[in-house]
Amino acid sequence: MVLLEVEGLKTYFKTQEGTLKAVDNISFDLDRGQAMGLAGESGCGKTTAALSIMKLLPANGFIAGGSINFMGQDMSKVTGDKLRAIRWRDISIIFQGAMNALNPVKRVGDQIVEPILLHEKVDEEVAIKRVKELFELVGINPNRIREYPHEFSGGMRQRVMIAMALACRPKLVICDEPTTALDVMIQAQILTLLKNLQQELELAMIIISHDLSVLAETCDLLSIMYAGKIVERSSAVEVFANPQHPYTKGLIAAFPNIKGDRKMPASIAGNPPNLIRAPKGCRFAERCYMKQDICIEQEPPLIEVLPGHFAACHFVKPKGV
Numbered sequence: 599m600v601l602l603e604v605e606g607l608k609t610y611f612k613t614q615e616g617t618l619k620a621v622d623n624i625s626f627d628l629d630r631g632q633a634m635g636l637a638g639e640s641g642c643g644k645t646t647a648a649l650s651i652m653k654l655l656p657a658n659g660f661i662a663g664g665s666i667n668f669m670g671q672d673m674s675k676v677t678g679d680k681l682r683a684i685r686w687r688d689i690s691i692i693f694q695g696a697m698n699a700l701n702p703v704k705r706v707g708d709q710i711v712e713p714i715l716l717h718e719k720v721d722e723e724v725a726i727k728r729v730k731e732l733f734e735l736v737g738i739n740p741n742r743i744r745e746y747p748h749e750f751s752g753g754m755r756q757r758v759m760i761a762m763a764l765a766c767r768p769k770l771v772i773c774d775e776p777t778t779a780l781d782v783m784i785q786a787q788i789l790t791l792l793k794n795l796q797q798e799l800e801l802a803m804i805i806i807s808h809d810l811s812v813l814a815e816t817c818d819l820l821s822i823m824y825a826g827k828i829v830e831r832s833s834a835v836e837v838f839a840n841p842q843h844p845y846t847k848g849l850i851a852a853f854p855n856i857k858g859d860r861k862m863p864a865s866i867a868g869n870p871p872n873l874i875r876a877p878k879g880c881r882f883a884e885r886c887y888m889k890q891d892i893c894i895e896q897e898p899p900l901i902e903v904l905p906g907h908f909a910a911c912h913f914v915k916p917k918g919v
């Protein structure tokens with residue numbers, strides 16, 4: 599059953615130099631209990647896409663087109679109390695660098711009790727019991743709810759943030775770079791935890807990362823973003839096994855622990871285009887080893903290459919051709 603439908607989403611920022619098209623016509627669906635990875639290098643619009651879904655854009659950001667439908671509701675029409683109720687209760691987000699956002703002078707347990715009391719008509723005793731269960735779920739001793747953030751390690755604080763995101767039993771959790779600030783061992787633990795929670799609680803998740811290896815093990819679906827656009831999307835298995843877009847191939851080749859076409863350079867030279875003056879053709883053209891005149895002149899459409907596998911490149915062939 600479809601939980602989230604994003605159709606033609608455009609999110610722009612007003613800046614002194616002009617309009618910056620951070621997210622420029624992206625579409626994807628997410629079913630109940632499904633995990634989608636959103637990958638792409640820094641500045642490609644991953645966080646902006648997440649904030650658009652939550653309607654948490656900064657003041658100079660605005661939705662310039664498209665639609666976001668969550669559980670049958672048109673999010674553009676949801677405002678005020680109804681919107682506040684959807685955040686936390688139905689959708690929650692673990693922000694980039696969230697573990698440093700815990701209030702240092704408040705006990706960690708209290709910081710999770712608060713949203714529960716705010717969003718649900720339960721008494722404090724019930725909320726505290728829930729927090730203890732959540733601690734257990736994310737692998738922290740429930741007796742530690744009265745401690746302060748500085749008494750926790752980075753990995754523990756990230757677990758606290760995950761517990762907080764789950765506090766009101768949402769249907770969708772957006773994790774923005776959930777493991778970036780952590781060392782490799784702790785990263786693996788947090789990813790396993792997210793995967794287990796997803797299955798146990800039938801949670802849908804959007805996991806944002808520039809690190810494909812983070813997404814390989816946790817996600818059912820994978821969308822690759824480049825300069826504000828989704829250039830490829832399919833099941834995660836399919837994207838890794840059969841990447842179509844030259845950018846995806848480059849990203850996969852850059853991670854030696856993932857099987858891929860090793861003939862590509864290990865990193866993609868150059869930088870993404872300025873999103874205030876984005877090129878009219880393929881945005882990846884300047885860095886692409888396959889570049890031809892058509893790439894500079896025309897934007898490639900996102901076409902279905904294989905059932906459920908989409909890619910936006912002039913040189914991929916539509917399904918059945």
Ligand SMILES: Nc1ncnc2c1ncn2[C@@H]1O[C@H](COP(=O)(O)OP(=O)(O)OP(=O)(O)O)[C@@H](O)[C@H]1O
Nearest residue numbers: 611613618620639640641642643644645646656873
């Ligand atoms: N408040 C803002 N005002 C103007 N431009 C912004 C604002 N926030 C983001 N941008 C721009 O929008 C684009 C997308 O930014 P975004 O933060 O979504 O990228 P990202 O993919 O999450 O990158 P990262 O991996 O570094 O977190 C970038 O060009 C960024 O500079």
Ligand SMILES: [Mg+2]
Nearest residue numbers: 644645646694
């Ligand atoms: Mg980001």
